[in-house]
Amino acid sequence: MALLDVCGISDWVKEDTFNPESASVDRVNHFNFAAREPELAVPIGVDPAEFLKPLTESEDGVEGVKIKLEHGTTTLAFKFQHGVMVAVDSRASAGSYVSTQMFKKVIEINPYLLGTMSGSAADCVYWERVLAKECRIYKLRNKERISVSAASKLLANMVANYRGMGLSMGTMICGWDKKGPGLYYVDEDGLRLSGNMFSTGSGNPYAYGVMDSGYRFDLTVPEAYDLAQRAIFHATHRDAYSGGTVNMYHIKESGWIKVSQEDVGDLYHRFAAEKK
Amino acid sequence: MMISAQNYGDKMKEYHYTGPVEHKFSPYAFNGGTVLAVAGDDFAIVASDTRLSEGYAIHSRDSPKCYKLTDTTVLGCSGFHGDCLTLTKIIEARLKMYKHSNNKSMTSGAIAAMLSTILYGRRFFPYYVYNIIGGLDEEGRGAVYSFDPVGSYQRDSYKAGGSASAMLQPLLDNQIGFKNMEKVEQVPLSLEKAEQLIKDVFISAAERDVYTGDALKLCIVTKEGIREEIMPLRKD
Numbered sequence: 001m002a003l004l005d006v007c008g009i010s011d012w013v014k015e016d017t018f019n020p021e022s023a024s025v026d027r028v029n030h031f032n033f034a035a036r037e038p039e040l041a042v043p044i045g046v047d048p049a050e051f052l053k054p055l056t057e058s059e060d061g062v063e064g065v066k067i068k069l070e071h072g073t074t075t076l077a078f079k080f081q082h083g084v085m086v087a088v089d090s091r092a093s094a095g096s097y098v099s100t101q102m103f104k105k106v107i108e109i110n111p112y113l114l115g116t117m118s119g120s121a122a123d124c125v126y127w128e129r130v131l132a133k134e135c136r137i138y139k140l141r142n143k144e145r146i147s148v149s150a151a152s153k154l155l156a157n158m159v160a161n162y163r164g165m166g167l168s169m170g171t172m173i174c175g176w177d178k179k180g181p182g183l184y185y186v187d188e189d190g191l192r193l194s195g196n197m198f199s200t201g202s203g204n205p206y207a208y209g210v211m212d213s214g215y216r217f218d219l220t221v222p223e224a225y226d227l228a229q230r231a232i233f234h235a236t237h238r239d240a241y242s243g244g245t246v247n248m249y250h251i252k253e254s255g256w257i258k259v260s261q262e263d264v265g266d267l268y269h270r271f272a273a274e275k276k
Numbered sequence: 277m278m279i280s281a282q283n284y285g286d287k288m289k290e291y292h293y294t295g296p297v298e299h300k301f302s303p304y305a306f307n308g309g310t311v312l313a314v315a316g317d318d319f320a321i322v323a324s325d326t327r328l329s330e331g332y333a334i335h336s337r338d339s340p341k342c343y344k345l346t347d348t349t350v351l352g353c354s355g356f357h358g359d360c361l362t363l364t365k366i367i368e369a370r371l372k373m374y375k376h377s378n379n380k381s382m383t384s385g386a387i388a389a390m391l392s393t394i395l396y397g398r399r400f401f402p403y404y405v406y407n408i409i410g411g412l413d414e415e416g417r418g419a420v421y422s423f424d425p426v427g428s429y430q431r432d433s434y435k436a437g438g439s440a441s442a443m444l445q446p447l448l449d450n451q452i453g454f455k456n457m458e459k460v461e462q463v464p465l466s467l468e469k470a471e472q473l474i475k476d477v478f479i480s481a482a483e484r485d486v487y488t489g490d491a492l493k494l495c496i497v498t499k500e501g502i503r504e505e506i507m508p509l510r511k512d
């Protein structure tokens with residue numbers, strides 16, 4: 001329970017008669033359905049990454065069974081004098097099928113912290129939700145907000161435990177804390193980098209090209225909005241796995257605001273009209 | 277160009293591997309089926325076909341894929357039938373546990389969040405099930421939540437899943453989402469229009485997808501409760 005976790009009592013109170021430590025890693029525990037301690041089941045005797053690879057990645061799967069997992073694609077974030085800009089596309093594809101054009105790739109962890117998602121949708125959604133829980137518990141225990149650096153470190157350490165098992169996650173943790181604007185890139189190997197500008201996903205080369213050519217630290221707010229939007233738009237134009245709408249957020253000292261959500265089709269006509 | 281029977285036999289020997297072959301046990305099978313859910317202002321409809329197949333065989337013509345979870349929520353699952361059964365058993369147990377601890381039924385949004393974590397608990401050995409939840413949210417508005425096999429989920433207003441999903445989804449995008457149409461009046465979807473649209477859409481799916489057919493089961497969720505309706509489809 002959350003209250004027990006906050007007080008730190010759950011470390012020495014054994015709620016269930018079934019002892020969690022003796023539950024083996026490779027058997028799904030049906031007695032408590034993983035309701036108290038989150039457990040991830042692993043197939044017996046096989047390397048999990050090797051087990052999943054033929055099912056998810058090969059052309060026809062295994063004996064006709066192909067498990068298609070949703071993947072997400074172009075995201076970017078950069079720091080500038082007025083805070084942090086975050087922009088993402090909204091296409092989620094399962095193999096070559098577009099499963100949705102309206103996927104939310106920015107997770108609102110709390111009013112001053114955002115996490116972006118690229119790679120496997122389920123991995124990002126799950127681990128960033130666990131991160132949101134940990135940030136909340138931190139705030140309750142310490143009576144102050146967690147820093148962007150600490151939040152990104154928590155996430156990096158959580159996924160580093162599953163290194164080599166086939167997780168796919170490239171995320172940026174963005175926010176504003178006591179030290180000012182913060183931007184960290186975290187990926188599935190546990191790599192954690194601080195920086196001024198990142199872009200992830202299959203469309204990131206295109207986004208970097210546009211961002212690098214227009215970026216200055218002293219951009220004005222409207223210029224920054226325009227740059228972020230254009231970078232994602234150009235990535236969706238050239239990358240098959242990116243598309244849908246461009247969702248933009250701006251993180252200021254008072255927290256984040258959602259700037260806009262525009263369909264790339266409308267953006268295309270707007271930019272084309274400008275050229276004339 | 278014709279080749280003689282002699283040459284054909286020789287050619288086949290080049291392509292046919294005749295040594296020992298390793299056969300591994302695959303824990304999964306594909307049992308077919310299509311599920312669809314639509315949310316309106318004050319209703320939600322979850323529909324599925326009732327055919328259970330495996331390869332070229334049809335195991336059953338009366339195996340619906342909609343499972344009633346609470347008075348306001350229905351779950352549709354298609355994919356591997358064994359995993360669908362186990363998953364629904366686990367969900368029903370967790371619903372009961374929640375009811376006993378919290379003295380109230382789970383809301384649709386809560387069930388969706390719980391299903392996401394149950395599915396992710398098997399990230400390295402997934403449940404081969406494509407889930408769609410349809411129901412009413414706390415304000416009485418229709419809600420649809422669609423999932424991938426490992427728990428990524430989103431709230432939508434309509435979604436098709438299963439073997440004929442790629443055929444049905446574009447049609448729903450056009451008729452319910454008014455996508456790719458210009459200068460159309462965007463009327464909100466009424467219950468009668470939604471029911472008729474779903475029936476038409478499944479009739480089309482049964483024509484062109486071999487794994488979909490036999491009968492269509494509709495579960496219509498409104499504040500009065502859940503009404504079920506069965507309509508026959510092509511049996512070939």
